[in-house]
Structure formats: C-alpha cells, structure tokens
Amino acid sequence: MNTTIAPHSLSNAALLEVRDLRRSFGETRALDSCTLMLQPGEIHALVGENGSGKSTLIKILSGIICSDSGDVAWKGASARFAKPRDAQRAGIATVFQETLVLPDLSVHDNIVLGLDDVVRRRSGQLREAQLVREALAVLGVATLDIEQDAGSLSLANRQLVGIARSLLRPWRLLILDESTSALDVDDRDRLFAALRRFRSDGRTVLFVSHRMDEVTSLADRTTVLRSGRTVGTFAGDEATTERLLEVMSSREGARAAEGHAAAHSRAANGPTVLTWSEFALKTGRAPLSLELRAGEILGVAGLEGHGQVAFLECAAGRRASPCGTVAAERGAIHSPRDAARARIAFLPRDRKTEGIFAPLTVTDNITVSGLRRLARWGLVSRQQRRRVAVEVGRNTKVKMASPDSPISSLSGGNQQKALLGRLIATDPQALVLNDPLRGVDLGAKRDCYEVLADLAGKGMAILLLSTELAELCQLCDRVVVFHNQGVEAVIGRAELSEQALIAAMFGKYHKAPDVDVNA
Amino acid sequence: METSRIESTGGVCLNPNGATEVGDDVKGRKAIGRWIGVAIPFLIAVALFFVINVIIPGYANLNSFLSLLLLASLLGLASVGQTLTIIIGGFDMSIPAVMGLANVLVSLLYGAGVPIWVAVGLIIMLSMAIGLMNGFASRYLQLNPLVVTLAMGSIVLGTVWAGTHGEVSGSVPDWLVASVSVIGSTGPIPLPGVVVVWAVVSVLALLLENYTVLGRWIFAAGANPRAAEIAGVPMLFVWMSVYAISAVMAAITGILLAGFSGAADPTVGASYLFMTVAAVVVGGTALTGGQGGYARTIAGCFVVTELSILLVGVGLDQPGQQICLGILIVVLVALYGRDRPLSMRL
Numbered sequence: 029m030n031t032t033i034a035p036h037s038l039s040n041a042a043l044l045e046v047r048d049l050r051r052s053f054g055e056t057r058a059l060d061s062c063t064l065m066l067q068p069g070e071i072h073a074l075v076g077e078n079g080s081g082k083s084t085l086i087k088i089l090s091g092i093i094c095s096d097s098g099d100v101a102w103k104g105a106s107a108r109f110a111k112p113r114d115a116q117r118a119g120i121a122t123v124f125q126e127t128l129v130l131p132d133l134s135v136h137d138n139i140v141l142g143l144d145d146v147v148r149r150r151s152g153q154l155r156e157a158q159l160v161r162e163a164l165a166v167l168g169v170a171t172l173d174i175e176q177d178a179g180s181l182s183l184a185n186r187q188l189v190g191i192a193r194s195l196l197r198p199w200r201l202l203i204l205d206e207s208t209s210a211l212d213v214d215d216r217d218r219l220f221a222a223l224r225r226f227r228s229d230g231r232t233v234l235f236v237s238h239r240m241d242e243v244t245s246l247a248d249r250t251t252v253l254r255s256g257r258t259v260g261t262f263a264g265d266e267a268t269t270e271r272l273l274e275v276m277s278s279r280e281g282a283r284a285a286e287g288h289a290a291a292h293s294r295a296a297n298g299p300t301v302l303t304w305s306e307f308a309l310k311t312g313r314a315p316l317s318l319e320l321r322a323g324e325i326l327g328v329a330g331l332e333g334h335g336q337v338a339f340l341e342c343a344a345g346r347r348a349s350p351c352g353t354v355a356a357e358r359g360a361i362h363s364p365r366d367a368a369r370a371r372i373a374f375l376p377r378d379r380k381t382e383g384i385f386a387p388l389t390v391t392d393n394i395t396v397s398g399l400r401r402l403a404r405w406g407l408v409s410r411q412q413r414r415r416v417a418v419e420v421g422r423n424t425k426v427k428m429a430s431p432d433s434p435i436s437s438l439s440g441g442n443q444q445k446a447l448l449g450r451l452i453a454t455d456p457q458a459l460v461l462n463d464p465l466r467g468v469d470l471g472a473k474r475d476c477y478e479v480l481a482d483l484a485g486k487g488m489a490i491l492l493l494s495t496e497l498a499e500l501c502q503l504c505d506r507v508v509v510f511h512n513q514g515v516e517a518v519i520g521r522a523e524l525s526e527q528a529l530i531a532a533m534f535g536k537y538h539k540a541p542d543v544d545v546n547a
Numbered sequence: 548m549e550t551s552r553i554e555s556t557g558g559v560c561l562n563p564n565g566a567t568e569v570g571d572d573v574k575g576r577k578a579i580g581r582w583i584g585v586a587i588p589f590l591i592a593v594a595l596f597f598v599i600n601v602i603i604p605g606y607a608n609l610n611s612f613l614s615l616l617l618l619a620s621l622l623g624l625a626s627v628g629q630t631l632t633i634i635i636g637g638f639d640m641s642i643p644a645v646m647g648l649a650n651v652l653v654s655l656l657y658g659a660g661v662p663i664w665v666a667v668g669l670i671i672m673l674s675m676a677i678g679l680m681n682g683f684a685s686r687y688l689q690l691n692p693l694v695v696t697l698a699m700g701s702i703v704l705g706t707v708w709a710g711t712h713g714e715v716s717g718s719v720p721d722w723l724v725a726s727v728s729v730i731g732s733t734g735p736i737p738l739p740g741v742v743v744v745w746a747v748v749s750v751l752a753l754l755l756e757n758y759t760v761l762g763r764w765i766f767a768a769g770a771n772p773r774a775a776e777i778a779g780v781p782m783l784f785v786w787m788s789v790y791a792i793s794a795v796m797a798a799i800t801g802i803l804l805a806g807f808s809g810a811a812d813p814t815v816g817a818s819y820l821f822m823t824v825a826a827v828v829v830g831g832t833a834l835t836g837g838q839g840g841y842a843r844t845i846a847g848c849f850v851v852t853e854l855s856i857l858l859v860g861v862g863l864d865q866p867g868q869q870i871c872l873g874i875l876i877v878v879l880v881a882l883y884g885r886d887r888p889l890s891m892r893l
Binding site for chain 2: 346364368374376381382383384385386387388392395396397399400402403406407408409410413450454
C-alpha cells in the first residue's frame with residue numbers, strides 16, 4: 029500500500045475546530061462538552077460506544093440539527109450550519125449510516141440526486157454521466173452500470189452509490205458515519221485507497237467506525253467520545269486497539285455486563301415458558317421451532333419492517349400467528365386474554381401513545397395492570413396501591429419524587445422503568461418487550477440492563493426486541509434475527525456479535541454448520 | 548412451573564414504615580398544589596353565595612338556603628353520569644331523555660296502582676338497559692358517543708311521546724313529594740330526602756373513583772384509551788358500566804323530579820343537558836378525559852345552581868336567564884377551567 033502522508037501543519041491552519049459543543053434532547057445530554065480539531069489532509073477517526081454522541085456531532089456538522097451551545101470554526105472562521113445545504117456549500121460532504129438510496133431510480137439518478145436545480149437541465153446530462161462515472165471510478169467500482177435501478181444493487185454497492193453522491197459536489201471534508209459496515213473486504217480496501225488519495229490531495233476525512241482494525245490502520249488521529257464528552261485525541265501510534273477500548277468504556281458498563289454474566293450462568297436449564305412450533309409469518313418462509321426458557325433473555329432483531337414486530341405481537345397474543353403456533357404451558361396463544369392467562373406481559377413500543385397515562389400518578393401508572401390481583405371484591409385501597417408502586421418502583425429503579433406525583437414529571441427513562449414496573453406488578457412469567465430502551469438516556473439504560481438481568485436471574489423469561497445491536501449483544505442469550513419476513517438466523521451466545529447481527533439483518537448470515545438452534 | 552414464579556411484588560422487603568425515601572416537603576407541596584386545584588371551584592361557590600345574599604334582598608334565610616341545596620342536589624344526581632362519561636372521554640347526551648322517561652313512567656305506573664318500589668325497580672332496570680346500549684354502541688361499535696347518546700335520547704323521548712301523546716295522568720306517593728320539598732325532612736335529619744340521597748351518592752361516587760378497581764380503570768381509560776387497552780383494562784366493561792351508572796342516576800333524578808311538580812312531564816330534563824355538562828366543566832374536569840372527578844362536579848353544581856338563582860333573583864325572564872347563564876358559564880370556564888393548549892400537552 030503506497031501512501032503518501034500529507035504534511036499537515038499542526039500550527040494554526042485547522043480546517044475545522046469544534047469547541048465545547050453541547051446538545052440535549054429533552055432530558056438526554058447527547059453532547060456535553062465535545063471538542064474536535066481536524067487538520068487539512070488528515071484521516072481522522074471518531075470512535076465511541078452507542079449513544080456516546082458521534083451521530084449527534086456529525087449531524088451538527090452537517091447542518092441536520094443545531095447545537096445548544098459551543099463554537100464551530102470552519103477554515104478559521106466561526107460557522108453555524110443551519111441547514112444541510114449550508115454545510116454542503118461550505119464543503120462538507122456527509123455519508124450517513126443509513127444510506128438513502130431510492131430503489132426505483134437508476135444509479136445515475138441516485139448519484140445526482142439533490143444536485144439538480146429546481147428544473148432539471150437536460151443539456152448537462154452528458155457531463156453529468158461523466159461526473160458519475162468518475163466518482164464511481166474513484167471508489168473502484170467503475171464497472172457499475174449506471175442505468176440500472178439502484179434497487180437491484182447489492183447492499184455494498186448501494187452504500188458506495190451513497191458515497192459517490194457525496195463526492196460529486198466540491199468538498200474539503202468528507203464525513204463517513206459507519207459507512208463501511210456493509211462493505212466486504214475488497215470494497216473496503218478500495219474505499220480506503222480512495223480515502224488515502226483524498227488525503228494526499230490535502231482533503232480531510234472524518235470517519236466513524238466500530239471496527240478497531242479499520243481505525244488503527246487508516247486513521248492519522250483518533251478522537252474518542254464517551255457520554256457526549258471528548259475523552260481525548262490520539263495520534264496514530266498511540267491509538268492501539270486496547271488503548272481505545274479502554275478509554276471508550278466506562279466502569280459502569282463493565283459492571284452491567286458482569287451482572288448479566290452471573291445471571292447467564294444460572295439460566296441454562298429453566299422450564300420452557302413459550303414454545304414456537306412450525307411458526308412462520310408468511311407461508312413459504314422457513315418455519316421456526318424454538319423454546320423460550322425461564323431465565324432466558326431471547327433477543328429479537330431485524331431491520332425496520334422485516335417481521336420482527338409481528339413476531340413479538342404473536343407472542344403477546346396481539347396478532348394471530350399466520351402459520352404454526354406460539355404456545356405457553358397451558359395452550360396456544362391466540363388473543364391478549366390467552367397471553368394474560370399464560371402470565372405474559374407486553375410492553376408496547378411507543379411510550380407516549382401506547383404506554384403512559386400522562387395525567388395520572390406514578391402509582392396509577394404502575395398498578396393499572398395488576399389491579400385485579402390487588403383487589404378484593406373490586407375494592408382496592410389507596411395505601412395498598414401506593415405500597416405496590418413503591419415496591420415495584422424500587423425494584424425497577426424508578427427515581428421519583430413521590431408515588432403520587434404525575435408520571436409526566438418523570439424523565440423518559442424513569443417513565444420507561446415505571447412501565448416495566450407495570451408489567452412486573454402483574455406477576456408475569458414472561459416479558460415481551462418492544463424496544464424498551466429506545467430513546468432512553470444512558471444512566472436509565474444501565475439501570476434497565478441491571479433490572480432485566482436481575483429478573484432473568486430470578487427466572488423470568490424475556491423476549492426483547494431491540495434496535496440497538498450492542499444492547500442485544502450485551503443482554504441476550506440468543507437472538508432471533510428477521511430478514512424479509514422470515515427468520516434469517518438464531519444466533520447463540522457464542523456467535524453473538526454486532527457483525528453477526530448485521531450480517532443476519534441484511535440476509536447475509538452464514539450459519540456455522542453445527543449450530544443447534546435450541547442449544 | 549410454580550418454582551419459576553417471580554416473587555417480584557410479594558417477596559421484597561419494604562422500609563419498616565412503608566414510606567418512600569423522599570423529602571416530605573416535596574410531597575407536601577405537590578399535595579397542596581392538587582388541593583388548590585380542587586379548591587378553586589369551591590371557593591367560587593362560596594363567593595357566589597355571598598354575592599347572592601348581597602344582591603338579592605331578603606335572600607338570607609334558611610328556606611332559601613334549603614332550596615339552593617335542593618336544586619343543587621337534583622343537578623348533582625344527574626351529573627354523576629356526566630362526570631364519569633366525560634372522564635372516560637365520552638359524553639352522555641341522553642340524560643334529559645332518560646330523566647323524562649323515568650318521570651313519566653313513575654307517575655303512570657304508580658297512578659295505575661303498581662307498588663312504588665316495583666315501579667322504581669322497573670324504571671332502574673329499563674334505564675340500565677339504555678345505558679348499557681349506549682356504552683356498547685360507543686365502545687364496541689366504535690361510534691361517536693356524542694352521536695350515539697343523542698340518538699338514544701331521541702329514540703327514548705320519541706317513544707315516550709308516542710306512548711303518552713303528551714298527556715300523562717298519574718300520581719306519585721306523598722313521601723316522594725316531601726323528599727323534594729324545602730320543608731321536608733328525612734327521619735331525624737331536618738333536610739329534604741333528595742339532599743340526603745345526594746350526600747350518600749356523592750360519598751359512593753368518590754369511593755368508586757378512588758377505592759375501586761373500576762374507578763381507577765375509568766381514569767386510565769380516559770387518560771389514554773390505547774394504552775389502557777394494551778395494559779389490560781377491560782374497556783368494554785368500563786364503558787358499559789359508566790353509561791349504565793349514568794342512565795340509572797338520570798332515572799333516579801327523573802323520579803325525584805316527579806315529586807317536584809306532581810304532574811309528569813317528558814321534557815322535565817330538558818335544561819339538564821346543558822347544566823350537567825356545565826357543572827362538570829365548571830368544576831374543572833377536563834373534556835380531554837382522564838382528569839378531574841366528582842368532587843369537582845359537586846362544586847360545579849353549586850356554582851351553576853347559584854348562577855341560575857342569581858339570574859332569577861335579579862328579575863330576568865326565562866329567555867334572559869338562559870342567555871346570561873350561557874354567557875356566565877363560558878366566562879367562568881375561560882377564566883380557569885380551560886383545557887391546556889395542545890402545545891402544552893405534547
């Protein structure tokens with residue numbers, strides 16, 4: 029690999045300087061004193077665990093959202109990008125994690141998307157095609173037929189199309205937000221070669237990656253974020269994998285993981301709580317036979333709309349199984365009533381519209397589902413309800429001023445914990461959770477991890493749908509991954525990794541030959 | 548399977564005193580805040596009482612006070628159902644019609660020689676059936692409760708007119724007349740029967756709201772119907788119960804009103820459509836559902852009754868009273884009973 033390290037002067041000519049940048053979303057501090065300096069002609073890596081603020085920082089630099097406070101200096105002058113177009117004009121090109129490629133448009137049209145004026149100029153089309161081919165050639169995919177529909181492309185090529193789109197405009201800084209996750213090794217190497225060429229032209233690349241090998245081999249310098257703060261910036265030779273992982277992770281995270289490891293060892297041989305037999309969401313999809321045992325946390329994953337939600341709803345009796353059955357000990361589950369009888373508690377996805385009773389107290393919110401259990405002759409005293417709310421609230425680590433305060437006075441994370449408490453107050457033997465920790469702040473998330481691990485340790489069976497891969501990897505004993513309305517893989521603890529999950533979510537999981545699904 | 552039961556609510560040790568570890572001052576302040584919210588309509592009721600005494604010469608005597616109490620009681624009984632239906636996010640527009648039906652039927656049946664308790668029992672069962680249908684149509688068939696109850700009211704009143712042609716000859720027992728008379732008394736209590744009935748019903752309504760499973764389900768159902776359904780609240784049961792309670796209370800009010808005038812009148816409840824809604828809203832129960840309660844409606848009943856008395860007292864004729872009552876209630880609600888704007892609720 030012949031690379032020319034561009035001489036970058038560390039003196040005064042920073043391309044981009046970010047100082048003390050802050051941004052909150054409600055209660056959650058996504059960015060809290062973030063600092064970053066980019067030199068012309070460098071490849072700079074940005075690393076940090078999920079929720080550490082990388083995406084927020086990139087969105088601010090791209091003009092998608094605005095910061096609450098702090099300075100951004102672009103080429104030495106203070107800058108504020110109010111909308112994406114401002115950032116593009118300044119010369120910042122961003123490729124986001126979820127590349128937006130329109131499947132019904134051709135590769136060519138996808139790449140020039142957004143470049144047109146209001147009325148498209150036909151005359152420039154030849155020159156456009158030329159630019160598109162050049163951009164693809166830079167990325168090493170000159171052979172791609174630019175007239176074919178983007179929908180027919182492989183995921184890797186789609187991602188490259190997304191990158192090519194960003195290259196078309198004149199740019200000084202290219203931001204890649206986990207753009208390499210779907211690329212295979214060859215494509216990735218070609219992309220990296222292109223990035224090194226950009227560097228030798230004096231242009232700057234900022235890239236986010238979870239792959240430490242990429243970071244250590246490619247980056248001139250690496251900035252680490254943790255909980256929205258910049259922990260440090262490391263030059264190439266300082267940025268060893270061990271070092272980066274060490275500064276990225278905080279001690280609490282390690283403890284939560286340990287907690288689950290302890291629970292995990294106890295879980296292995298509980299009785300079966302839920303059984304899927306010959307279950308499928310559509311005729312023709314491979315049927316699933318699976319057992320959920322007491323004390324097990326079974327993860328559910330999939331890209332948006334690939335059937336994982338339907339799978340969850342079938343288990344909670346909120347939807348009839350299309351093929352095959354889901355059954356508890358006492359029989360098949362066809363309705364919410366069956367699920368309630370089998371002591372299966374369901375937590376819906378949207379806290380605001382499906383979860384909380386905003387005008388009511390924490391007590392009411394926690395006890396509503398378990399009222400029947402508490403009551404004698406339909407009567408239930410205020411003190412009794414309060415007592416249960418306090419008990420359950422303590423178990424699920426709800427931080428509240430008083431059980432009589434309205435639930436709306438709690439932070440989102442604590443509301444979510446109260447909803448978890450509502451399920452627990454019904455004395456269930458299985459929890460069916462639809463992405464319970466989405467949009468929950470980091471502290472509350474850690475609390476919830478501990479609560480879930482603790483429940484599993486006490487013999488609760490948990491079916492957990494999550495959109496966060498790290499969460500699944502950390503919490504689950506097994507993960508069922510959906511792709512295209514079918515079960516792509518059931519990944520056991522030993523094979524569980526974010527890469528394996530991603531591969532399965534994109535329908536690319538290659539099962540090890542001797543994996544026993546019910547192991 | 549019993550071995551895997553999670554002792555999550557039963558097996559946890561509590562603080563010895565069972566209290567939360569929170570500052571008492573915070574708790575105190577929150578509680579005071581809530582009580583001030585309930586207190587405002589009561590304060591208005593008391594203030595209005597003094598205003599009446601000042602404006603209307605010669606009002607200040609026991610009989611005037613008893614008649615205020617009596618009128619408020621009748622409104623209060625009719626408003627129980629309106630309060631509960633509004634809390635679950637509905638309305639009961641059939642209250643006046645059910646009142647008229649009960650009013651006519653009790654005179655008719657008693658006049659025809661049916662024992663009064665049999666007559667009352669029949670009327671209560673009939674009204675309960677009407678209420679159950681209201682609740683069923685609103686919830687199970689997902690029809691708008693406003694339309695359902697208006698239509699039900701129209702059907703009920705139409706049937707009454709068809710059956711009686713507006714001419715009802717009948718009579719009511721003397722004790723029923725006495726129970727709604729200012730000079731009546733209930734056993735040893737020197738108050739008319741209707742006031743005592745209202746007191747008992749009020750206590751029961753407050754107990755229902757705060758100490759029963761149904762009561763808490765009612766608030767959950769109104770606060771967020773979708774969440775309530777997912778949380779396992781039996782929504783159809785709640786809706787049918789609430790509308791049945793509403794219709795039965797309307798029927799009881801209609802029966803008591805038969806003692807008031809002596810003659811049966813299908814339109815006896817006409818003014819109660821607006822007044823029950825006004826009493827609920829003036830009391831501060833939110834039309835968005837899930838908030839408020841009957842305690843507030845009690846205050847609202849006094850305020851609405853006092854306003855009517857005030858308007859009669861200053862010498863307005865019937866149309867004038869209606870106009871002014873409407874204006875005053877809108878003004879009152881605008882002053883403090885407003886729903887929070889959408890931007891505040893999001």
